[in-house]
Amino acid sequence: MKFNTIYLIAVAFMIIVTASCKKDLANANVNPDQITSAKYDPNLLLTTAQLAYPGATNVGGSAWATKWGAVGCFIQHVASTSSAFYYGDKYINNIGAMGEMFQDSYTSDVQPVIELYQLTANKPQYRNLHQMARIMKALIFEQITDLYGDIPYFQAGLGYYDRIYTPVYDSQQTIYNDLLKEVSQATDSLTEDGDKPTGDIFYSLSSDQIGEWKKFGNSLLLRMAMRLTKIDIATAQTYATKAITGTTMQSNNDNAIVEHIESGNALTSNQDAVQIFGNDSLDLRLSDTLVNNMKKYNDPRLAVVAWLYDGVTADSTSANQIGLPPGYIIGGNNPKVDITKRSDYPANGLAGYSRLSDNILNIGAPSLVVTYAETEFLRAEAAVRWPGITGDLTAAAHYKNGVTAAINQLSTYGTFPSITDGAIAAYYANVKYNAADALEQINTQYWLCTLMDEYECYANFRRSGYPALTPTNYPGNVTSGTIPRRLTYPPSQKTSNLANYNTAVARLTGGDKMTSRVWWDK
Structure with missing residues (x-):
């Protein structure tokens, strides 16, 4: 999963120019030497979007303030005696910190992926790159809407193209319908006869780059489909069936990973x-x-x-x-x-x-984006809900695959000490599949295997209800001693996009609070 380091150098340049490229494009007829869409490789924008997704370009913001300060504590992967820094441990309403992810994402994640989507649309030389842009766009927006609910989606990032500076907040139901459609169509449209994008961090060095992206797309589609099991079981089953039929990840070799470099470059x-x-x-x-x-x-x-x-x-x-x-x-x-x-x-x-430990928390440690282990747990749950959907393999078989893969994926970190096959077998004997407790077992293992992927773990916990965490009831908490169900919007939206913010808040039962539930969490 290693990638060409030249793109890490180039992407730093791209991040700097992306924010100003709109002005450059507008003045292209005045100064032919300025950077325009015709003068740089959009592959670099794919690199930017992939780096940004796990928080790599959000310098000084949401990875700490929102991911660990709130969400990691909500799901009890971590805890803290601090009520200021790690406010999520005590369900304190730190609205500025909770909104960091929203603000950072629209700057560092959404803008480059929208730019990539626009610059590659209807261009045969970028046919596959455009489909990858669609999948990355869906991946990014899924993470934001899972945390906040209704968000700007269809009009987001279109300030230059459509002069939209105060985008409407779309309903999460509408967003999810489009995410499922986009990932499904984009995955089907990837072709071996098309381009082989060189700015791809995930799979550019694979001998089967397009095949890997198809498995990645189908695995993401399965994750999105299963998110709807509390609210729209028919749609969940339809898209889960399509994803599984289309082939999801088959081993840890298919994991989508962002490799990082131990350097002074943030x-x-x-x-x-x-x-x-x-x-x-x-x-x-x-x-x-x-x-x-x-x-x-x-x-x-x-x-x-x-x-x-x-x-x-x-x-x-x-x-x-x-x-x-x-x-x-x-x-x-x-x-x-x-x-x-x-x-x-x-x-x-x-x-x-x-x-x-420093095995998994160091500046050179990789970020796992979507993994085979997660996918096998989702396939196991799909098999429990809809027997026969996964073909010959049973829910028990997918569950065992997931447990084994979740342990073995730690080798991505270059960990020490190594874990033997015997230790894995002994562990599985202790957590062996039991049909009577299948959903709890599957989703508890999902909780374990998504350590370091706090946003995804939080979403799956709210969807599944597992593991059955015991909430805290710290004096002064704002949730009446219940685990928060969402993050609140950043205060900046009240000044920069007030009318649309108010409309979105009015659709939330209880208003813009940590106890309000997103659409699929009803």
Whole structure:
């Protein structure tokens, strides 16, 4: 999954010029030496969009403030004693931080992918690149709408092309209908007879680039289809059937991955690591919900993803790992939420709680975008819901494939210690498929395998209801002690797009709150 590093250098240039290219295009007849759409390779915009998706170009913003400050805590992958930085641990309403992802995405993710879509439309030399643009566009917008609900979609990013500067918020139902259509059509339209895009981070070095994109497209289509199982079961089944029939990912070799580089260039670094370490490297810890689940079933991943670190030495021994309970602070006037008053508080303080290891949290660590393991869990659930949909393989078989692949995908990080086949087999024996608890098992494993992909994990948790997390009830929380169901819009929308913002808020039951539910979460 490695890609040509020349594109990482070029993309930095592209990110700088993208914001100004509209002005350049408008003045093209005045200065023929300025950069125009005819003078640069749109492949670079694909690189930009792929880098931006996991947060790589959102320097100083949403990867920390929204992904880990809110969502990672909501789903109890992580916990913190801070109520300011990691407000999601206590369901505090930090509207500015929750809106960071919205603002960053429309700048760093949406703009380049819309530009790519427009510049490659109806151009035979970019036939496949255009289909990839459609798929990437759907991937990006799915993530935004899953977090906020109704968002600008059809008019987003069209300031230059259509002079639309205050885009309408489209309903999530309408957005999802279009996302499913776009991914389905784009995947079907990819052709071996067309171009082989060189700016593709995911698969450009594969001997079967177009085939890989078809599997990626179908896997994404399956994920989108399964998102609707609470709200529109007929549409979910229709598109799940189409995705599965069209061939989804077949092994970890098909995983869509953004590789990062250990360098001083923030554009090519893993922003999870850059922003967590840059803002607060001491207080974010793995939740005891996660650690206890992994210890209970002797999960071999624990020694890879967790360690105890005192600033000098690191201990990755599974038996020694201790997760931080959510909903606590250090000190204060309420002994019920002062973690130092607990009888099991470590003698060495916060250092006694496990944190994300440097195997998976470092500036050179890759970002997994869509994986075979996730896809197999979704196929397992589809087989439970609609027997026979996956053909010869049963739900149990897909579940086992998912468990095995989820563990083996850690090799992407170059992890140490390695996990043996024997350890995987022993773990599976502890979590073996049981038809009576199938949906809980499948989606709990999905929760485990999407550690580091917090937005997707949060969406699947809200959709499936698993695992059954115990919410916190920290004094002053704004959700009445319930796990938040969405993020609130950024305050800037009240000044830059007030009328459309108000219309969108009016459609939310309860208004623009963390307890309001997006359309598919009804």
